[in-house]
Amino acid sequence: MQGSGLRVAVVLDANGVPEWHRSVAESVRALEGVVLTAVIAAESQAARPRVEPSHAALRRMAIDDVVPDVPRIRYATSIARGTSFDVLIDLAGVDLDCHPPYGVWRYGFGDGRPFANGASGTVVRLYRLTADPERAVVLGDGWYRARTPDAWGTRSVAARVAPWCARALQQIAGGDEEALEVATGSPQSTAGCLDMEPPDAPLSRVVAVADTLRTWLRRERWTIGLVAAPIEDILASGALPEPIWLRDQPPDRFYADPFPVACCGDAVRVLVEDYRYHPKRKGLSELEIGRDGRLRRAVDQETLPPRASYPFLLRRDGELICIPETSSADAAMAFARDGATGKWSALGDLVRGFRVIDPTLVEWNGRWWLFCTKQGDEDQTELYLFCAPSWDGPWNPHPLNPVKSDTRSSRPAGQCFETGGVLYRPAQNCARRYGAGITINRIVELTPRRFREEPVLSLLPSPSSPWPDGLHTINSLDDVTVVDGLRVERRW
Known part of the structure; x- marks a missing residue:
């Protein structure tokens, strides 16, 4: 790479x-330290759609309308001869006798x-091609849910992955080219x-009407379960015992x-989310649950924000701090509990101007990290990461945000935990529906410039369970692990 970029x-x-190909080119050109030197016009080998695509990202435009101020080169197999590129992004699927320093990339x-x-x-994968057409180095990957009767799907996968090339180039241009080698490893099939x-x-109109009717005829009911084992034992055993489920939950x-x-x-x-069906209202409550599952007491937490959920708890110097999900406030806020009265008082905002979903904090390697998703169409798929010197900030977004795009294992599902010197992060598995199960991820890299994790355990509800339809939170304290379970019920 030369000094010009x-x-x-x-x-x-x-x-x-x-x-979406235009978006790829535009996102590359917008990067500092990167120069889009040429557009190569080629006859694509990819299959053309027989009908006009429904998604705008797949609709076609004239090549002359794409970054028109960038020089054009007519395609030839030996395009590398007489040209000088560091990276070639092939969006047409052509054969190229080209070996730039950082490779030929293809989705x-x-x-x-x-x-x-x-x-x-x-x-979806972003590949760096190799001499073997059946194997390639994976620079980035993701999994996006399709619409089903139980869940919406990603509207346009193409639009979501268009920035991936720019994200990988950003690492190289920033001097962290080794990160790509470390993260990708050997070529894969x-x-x-x-x-x-x-x-x-x-989405056909018939399917949309059927989905609306189905939603009207049924409702989701979640409850709380207790497991008489710490989460480390669950990880070691590779299975979740059937919880002791809450009894006497109000209907x-x-x-x-x-x-x-x-x-x-x-x-x-x-501390739990307490959602009332009529009228539709949610807030936070504290439950006292006997180890036999009996609900002994439920107290509304009126000094925590209304419409809050996911009451993440942090223990610092004997103080209990709650950082609930308050995405409607366009902020993540912290509250401290008075040990004598049980009331909560506001400590301030941790993150503002970002609609944080399921904020989850952890201290690791001398820094604080905040995992979350962002309220919107992809809040079950795209994971965001923030870093700070202290739990109360200042919080800075990770340069690779969103650091992960995978409906199977992105959205936080509870507190991170450490065992054997390794950090683990529970995440929701929303592949079939919201909150269908839990994926335990092992964090491999967590630095201000890098992030990488890999799934090590999948936890799903038993089909024979009284709560067989979902499982989306897991937390542990002392010798007890608490989870929640879902049952989809008919309204009438």
Whole structure:
């Protein structure tokens, strides 16, 4: 790479460029330290859609309308001769006798079902090609859910992955080119993930009406369960025992998102989301649950914000701090508990101007980290990360945000925990539906410039359980682990 910047060329289809390819080129050109030196016009080998795509990101435009001020080069197999690129991004799927220093990059799309135990979705990878056409180095990957009767899907996978090339180039241009080598490892098989374009699955009006009717006829009820074992034992055993489920839950509400406050002999006190069906209202309550599952007491937490959920708890110097989800306030806020009165008082905002979903803090390697998703269409898929010198900030966004795009294992599902010197992060598995299960991730890299984790355990509710339809929070205190379970019920 020369001092003028990282030199990048993009190969586009001369007969028409999908909108998302234009987004790839524009995001590359917007990077500091990167120069988009050429657009190579080629006859694409990718299959063309038979009908006009429903998603705007897949609709085509003239190649002359894409970054028109960037020089054009006519495609030839030996395009490398007489040209000088550091990276070549091939969006047309052509054969190139080209070996730039950082390789030829290409997207691959595939049916996500084989990668998610049959759940409908799309698997995506950004490849660096190798001499073996059946193997490539994976620079980035993700999994996006398709719309199902139980959940909405990603509207446009293409639009979500268009920034991936720019994100990888940003690491190289920033001097962290080793990060790509460390993260990617050896070449992997490209089987099942070779399509040049994502699927286009328009939602018919009939399906939309059926989904609306189905939602009207049923409702979700969550409850709380206790497991007489710490989370480290669950990880070691590789399975979640059937919890002791809450008894005597009022029929007009559900309880979810349990965070343990204290273990008190034969009872456990937990802070939970308390959602009332009529009128639709949610807030936070503290429950006292006997170890036999009996609900002994429920107290509304009126000094915590209304419409809050996911009451993340942090213990610091004998003080109990709650950082609930308050995305409607466009902020993540912290509250301290008065040990004498049980009331909460505001400490201030941790993050403002960002609609934080499920804020989860952890201290690791001398820094504080905040994991979350962002309220919106992809709040079950795209993981965001913030870093700070102290738990109360100042919080700075990670340069690779969103650091992960995977509906199977992104959205936080409880407190991170350490065992054997390794940090683990529970996440929701929303591949089939919101909160269908939990994935325990092992964090491999966590620095101000890098993030990488890998799934090590999947926890799903038993089909024979009285709460068989979901599991989306897990937390542990002392010798008890608390979870929540879902049952989908008919309204009438």
